[in-house]
Amino acid sequence: MPTLSTPTLIRGRRVVGGRAEGEALVTTQTISGWGGINERDGSIIERRHELVGQSFAGKILVFPGAKGSSGWSAFFHMTRINGVAPAAMLFTRTTTKMALGAVVTRVPAMTDFDADIFESIRTGDHVVVDAEAGEIHVTRARAN
Amino acid sequence: MPTLSTPTLIRGRRVVGGRAEGEALVTTQTISGWGGINERDGSIIERRHELVGQSFAGKILVFPGAKGSSGWSAFFHMTRINGVAPAAMLFTRTTTKMALGAVVTRVPAMTDFDADIFESIRTGDHVVVDAEAGEIHVTRARAN
Amino acid sequence: MQLTDTEKAMRDGSGGEAVAAAMDLLIRYGEALGAERLVETDNVAGAFNASTPSVRKIAERGMDEVFSRLNLDSDRTVEIPRLAARTCQLITGIDDQNWALQGADPQMIEMQRASEAFVGQRGVNLMATCTPYQVGNVPTFGEHCAWMESSAVVYCNGALGGRTNVEGKESTGAAALTGRIPYWGYHLTRNRYGNRHIRVDVPVRSMLDWGLLGYFTGERVEENIPVLEGALAGVDLVTLKHFGAAAASSGGVEMYHIPGHTPEARSAEDAFGPNRAEEQHVYDAAARKQMYETLQSATDRKVDFIMLGCPHNSIEQVGRIAALLDGKRLHPDVALWVHTPRAIRTVAERSGYVARIEAAGGKVMSDTCPAISRRLPPGVRVIATDSAKQAHYLPAIAKVQGWFGSLDACIEAGLTGIWTGDF
Amino acid sequence: MQLTDTEKAMRDGSGGEAVAAAMDLLIRYGEALGAERLVETDNVAGAFNASTPSVRKIAERGMDEVFSRLNLDSDRTVEIPRLAARTCQLITGIDDQNWALQGADPQMIEMQRASEAFVGQRGVNLMATCTPYQVGNVPTFGEHCAWMESSAVVYCNGALGGRTNVEGKESTGAAALTGRIPYWGYHLTRNRYGNRHIRVDVPVRSMLDWGLLGYFTGERVEENIPVLEGALAGVDLVTLKHFGAAAASSGGVEMYHIPGHTPEARSAEDAFGPNRAEEQHVYDAAARKQMYETLQSATDRKVDFIMLGCPHNSIEQVGRIAALLDGKRLHPDVALWVHTPRAIRTVAERSGYVARIEAAGGKVMSDTCPAISRRLPPGVRVIATDSAKQAHYLPAIAKVQGWFGSLDACIEAGLTGIWTGDF
Numbered sequence A, B: 001m002p003t004l005s006t007p008t009l010i011r012g013r014r015v016v017g018g019r020a021e022g023e024a025l026v027t028t029q030t031i032s033g034w035g036g037i038n039e040r041d042g043s044i045i046e047r048r049h050e051l052v053g054q055s056f057a058g059k060i061l062v063f064p065g066a067k068g069s070s071g072w073s074a075f076f077h078m079t080r081i082n083g084v085a086p087a088a089m090l091f092t093r094t095t096t097k098m099a100l101g102a103v104v105t106r107v108p109a110m111t112d113f114d115a116d117i118f119e120s121i122r123t124g125d126h127v128v129v130d131a132e133a134g135e136i137h138v139t140r141a142r143a144n
Numbered sequence C, D: 001m002q003l004t005d006t007e008k009a010m011r012d013g014s015g016g017e018a019v020a021a022a023m024d025l026l027i028r029y030g031e032a033l034g035a036e037r038l039v040e041t042d043n044v045a046g047a048f049n050a051s052t053p054s055v056r057k058i059a060e061r062g063m064d065e066v067f068s069r070l071n072l073d074s075d076r077t078v079e080i081p082r083l084a085a086r087t088c089q090l091i092t093g094i095d096d097q098n099w100a101l102q103g104a105d106p107q108m109i110e111m112q113r114a115s116e117a118f119v120g121q122r123g124v125n126l127m128a129t130c131t132p133y134q135v136g137n138v139p140t141f142g143e144h145c146a147w148m149e150s151s152a153v154v155y156c157n158g159a160l161g162g163r164t165n166v167e168g169k170e171s172t173g174a175a176a177l178t179g180r181i182p183y184w185g186y187h188l189t190r191n192r193y194g195n196r197h198i199r200v201d202v203p204v205r206s207m208l209d210w211g212l213l214g215y216f217t218g219e220r221v222e223e224n225i226p227v228l229e230g231a232l233a234g235v236d237l238v239t240l241k242h243f244g245a246a247a248a249s250s251g252g253v254e255m256y257h258i259p260g261h262t263p264e265a266r267s268a269e270d271a272f273g274p275n276r277a278e279e280q281h282v283y284d285a286a287a288r289k290q291m292y293e294t295l296q297s298a299t300d301r302k303v304d305f306i307m308l309g310c311p312h313n314s315i316e317q318v319g320r321i322a323a324l325l326d327g328k329r330l331h332p333d334v335a336l337w338v339h340t341p342r343a344i345r346t347v348a349e350r351s352g353y354v355a356r357i358e359a360a361g362g363k364v365m366s367d368t369c370p371a372i373s374r375r376l377p378p379g380v381r382v383i384a385t386d387s388a389k390q391a392h393y394l395p396a397i398a399k400v401q402g403w404f405g406s407l408d409a410c411i412e413a414g415l416t417g418i419w420t421g422d423f
């Protein structure tokens, strides 16, 4: 578990390579593309979602994975085109929608972690994603 | 085996009830409806058939059964409408085409015999078909 | 034959006269077969419209009479109500759009349309094709159906795992009114296992390959149930459609198994069930060549007419023809007709395929085919086709010479006017 | 991920730039999944045309760019050649015939048509429906496919025994150019066995019943593979189409088994294979009622719009609606749209169904649907539908209230303007 000073290291599998860092946005609910997000501002729009109204633009998005229609990848692809994609994607359920979506969003993405990322990362924590090395480093935010 | 004087009795299953008698027309080749018979004069028209050119109108037709398209019953149905149906149908292979064709031709018909009808009946023999009783009586023609 | 209380009530008039006549026919038919009972069906495919000269006299007396006499074998004309089962029209006699090109009489197309209005009003879905499974009538696994058309029956049973026998005009009429058909033959699991084995030693992949294999299969196994194993590739709706139609034409195959590719054949063992293969056949290069030669009934290499689409072509097949003809012109002495269901023609028009075929001089035809309609362009003496079934039937029916080969060979002949074939 | 020599050659440019870009995407995608290798596919169903406002700017720069950016995720515009695999267009954004009724901009329909001409030229069969299996694209048992559209995927896998994952716009573009897709997920037999059991204690037979069961199934099993047993009747294409679409909407079901009715389920034991049911769920009268209530998102009983046909209706469903509306008139305040593939509309016109629906004031629509197009008649506040999927999605998308129920309840509401429902 991350403490205030020492980053926690979690290992996982590279899905899309690269390196990114930023503030985490964490949800234990899957996210829909069509009807789930606004691809123009990167916000969650699904009425019953715990993150409704919040934007993942530039955030390290930590979530179980994709839900909903087969247009999922196309919606996240659009967030990149519109400059509001997440900075990285960390997910736990590998599906074709999720994998393709990560690939076409072209942000570092990882899965198959050796720890429970929903326990280890909270919204606001600082996360460094090094997909090439298969590592993420989590620094607990003071407020957390 | 039928002899000149004593009719041979063969038992079988009733397919369409009734009684008929007449001259046998025997073939060991299945008969087609579409492309196989001329429904206006009851003749076999299939080029390679051993009975090509011969008419079954009013005859006791002895054959293995139906071949060819699903319009089989409709073609034999037409022979009845045109007054050139066989007098009865004795066959060995029960199929939906054959059974329906016998039903809509509305002539006595039998199958599942206790003897080989192709051995026991020759073209020209006199045959009495009593489908209700499940019996056929074959009298060998002098020429046979 | 046992009847349920509902069936007895239908027989006794609870559903009206037409239903009673239908049940009477089904009872006589079931007893003729030796069936134990009837089975419920909600999927009927038959021939309900009036589209041939032989029907004209009856049609003049009204469409209730056409149905009563020809679809129910009833001497008394009964009023035909809305059909109980889901029912569709298979192939018909006249192309509703291209009837003039076919040389059909305007009175005949009027009769066909009037009969279609009558049966459409009663719930017959006017697909007008031998391939209802290409137009949305796709039986699910185990679904009890009552279909005419041998190429459709073998597709239903073999490729889809649906269950139907080869029904006739009268039994489908009765099934449509009652939702019943005799529980016999392919409706029973125990009758669906394989009993013949075909070992395929030469690669089979193309449409031509599958048609030749089908023709061989039917010749060897007749009405038995083959299990095919070996160098088989390219299995899909189009190749199985051709394979089954060929096997149903040369023999009377109504069911088959291709382990891994048909739903009742996870393996050969699965396909045979409790049976053993009573006969083994080997399909090798020599057999393939022999089938190819058997399907030729022509000597004159100068070709007048190319028939494509038997059974009716899929959209993908029409697209392939459009691509092959794109930017080219057919030989002036050759007519080329591509047959596809009318519904699929809509997709072909939208995809630009019809325009490309017509620009080359070809025609896209629907609703019927030359073997059924007996109509070809005038003066045709020598045909070529990529269909084993059409090659088997059309020459005798239309009194023409016939070449058979691949689509490429047919297109080549269309462009040059001369048949050179595939070997 | 292992590549064959042919695949390496494609990656390295042997098939041209577009094929190389496609293979590059497939490699990245396959590695993202952790797939061992690719598998050959000759059956791709995706979204290739340009039909939404968001695409307009790209379309102005040409259709090669639309495909390159949106179907290949390529920043560089590559020239799109004829597609390697058999490919069809799923649902699109605008009804080609009724675009004005939808309130679509004439420029948009011109763009859609221009893009269709472009992709049609390259071999995309323009079916324009979420139900390609109703228009002749019927995968055979075991056929490897690459399809978008969750309701089509679950139909392919469950009802037909075909094999596809839920693909996306970009992966289907790549598959169409290369004839390859990652060998992962449902392409492997071991991933297709059931792992959840649903015991059905209340009779399920009608469209309404099957939709409610589907919605329950998806809610309970999410993305797992249910095996359903119990009081199940009326299984056919129409009920399975609705069931699967509902389960794919409430959950993410991509595969299911109904012993005796789906090809990979001769029995429950067969369906589970080496797995055990990790969870058991019971569907009883209380669950059914609860699902019915969950699918309602309306309070106002005065209805403006009836949406029928999600997934797109079969010909038989259109016929049933025509029979229910025959000789009647819809309430003047209610619009009723029946959605069916354009190809099937052809059959519906010929069978007299469209005339009967239009005489009542209804419209038969094709190519799209309100949830996808986001277009409804103007001023609609309260909708009613017989589709669990449409009831799940449309209210949020179109910001309307929604009632859900049987076809009969929907027709009743269409005639009276008031929703009374089924309970």
Ligand code: F3S
Pocket: C091, C130, C151, C245, C309, C310, C311, C312, C339, C368, C369, C370, C371, C372, C389, C390
């Ligand atoms: S009806 Fe169809 S199967 Fe061939 S003979 Fe005519 S195209």
Ligand code: F3S
Pocket: D091, D130, D151, D245, D309, D310, D311, D312, D339, D368, D369, D370, D371, D372, D389, D390
């Ligand atoms: S695309 Fe088809 S599945 Fe329903 S939401 Fe639209 S009708």
